[in-house]
């Protein structure tokens with residue numbers, strides 16, 4: 001069966017919406033991306049992606065105002081499309097629940113302009129039963145039930161590799177309770193599931209191929225909703241688990257990297273998401289773990305395991321502060337260089353970033369900080385303006401200059417390739433405290449550093465420091 005173009009509307013131009021819109025166009029579909037923020041729409045029409053994401057500027061340039069049109073008019077987009085993907089925000093409410101008011105508002109607006117059959121697709125991460133609420137909301141707004149279906153098609157993309165993740169997914173999950181709706185989603189994803197996309201000239205490379213196209217898993221809508229929350233909660237659990245193990249390794253002088261490798265070689269466990277650090281952050285894991293916990297609570301199900309996952313994650317940041325204290329004795333008045341503000345490398349996103357939490361805690365302890373991030377400084381300055389104790393600098397060596405210690409808080413690839421000799425010369429004391437395990441402790445000791453990392457024995461300088469100090 002050859003691929004056909006499908007007319008698609010994507011509502012919301014955030015991470016998931018924008019990436020989905022340009023990737024659907026890349027797959028051969030005709031897309032309208034709707035956002036109610038006029039400035040955003042104008043920026044996207046002008047070619048500004050608004051987020052730092054690999055391959056996104058190229059795809060936007062290729063398709064903007066042709067195969068992807070940006071507009072604010074949801075009614076027009078609804079009329080023109082066969083499938084409408086809802087990709088608006090589902091922020092965390094005070095109780096931990098996902099706030100679904102944006103989803104509801106979009107559903108009501110779609111209902112007002114719907115006259116022929118459409119498939120409404122939940123792309124945002126939503127709790128189980130959301131599809132039923134969307135359905136009810138459409139019906140309350142006067143739409144006959146034969147005029148629409150609600151489908152859940154969760155997205156698993158990661159920031160930084162979002163485009164490649166979208167076009168080369170491990171799996172495509174389609175939760176549909178009607179054959180008609182499932183057929184539309186099958187048609188939309190056919191370029192990927194048939195492998196045809198991976199033979200096209202200039203296709204975006206990734207893990208899938210014509211020989212190994214991604215599988216499409218058809219489930220009930222409720223199962224698909226749970227798959228998304230359960231997957232993110234499980235990944236967060238894996239990170240908290242290895243962080244707890246790393247603490248055990250620190251207490252016993254074992255090496256968590258060896259332990260993680262030994263565990264990960266078991267194919268039932270697998271090696272991914274076993275990197276210890278300063279805890280997970282970002283726009284998804286913290287919010288989704290809280291939302292999943294809250295869903296369980298509302299259903300009367302004891303899922304305290306998730307509370308423990310959150311506790312370990314919070315504790316991991318405090319442990320890091322204690323590590324800094326253990327290296328510097330006292331914190332008040334200490335000058336620290338900080339590398340990294342984003343919640344992970346290759347993104348300018350600082351939402352729920354453990355690096356920012358740690359910077360705030362250190363400022364609270366009376367430290368003064370010179371911080372560098374390759375992409376996230378502008379966003380950080382908006383929430384944490386520079387002041388007498390906080391400076392933002394333009395490179396890693398300036399951050400380290402004359403500092404009592406250098407802290408590594410984000411796993412940017414460039415932070416793993418620093419000129420160690422230059423760093424050594426710049427620091428007041430050659431102390432590096434690495435929350436991301438970017439360096440080999442033996443190498444750091446050889447280069448004259450006191451090096452503390454996560455779950456690995458501390459490394460102390462092996463060269464004669466008196467000699468070095470006099471040669472500076």
Ligand code: UDX
Nearest residue numbers: 155156157158159273274275277280281282284343344
């Ligand atoms: C995540 C999911 O991976 C993705 O499937 C979902 O759609 C959205 O949420 P993302 O938030 O982009 O993606 O980041 P991810 O790469 O998963 O990392 C999340 C956090 O966990 C980061 O703070 C990262 O530093 C941390 N992490 C990840 C670890 O601490 N250790 C690991 O081994 C992996």
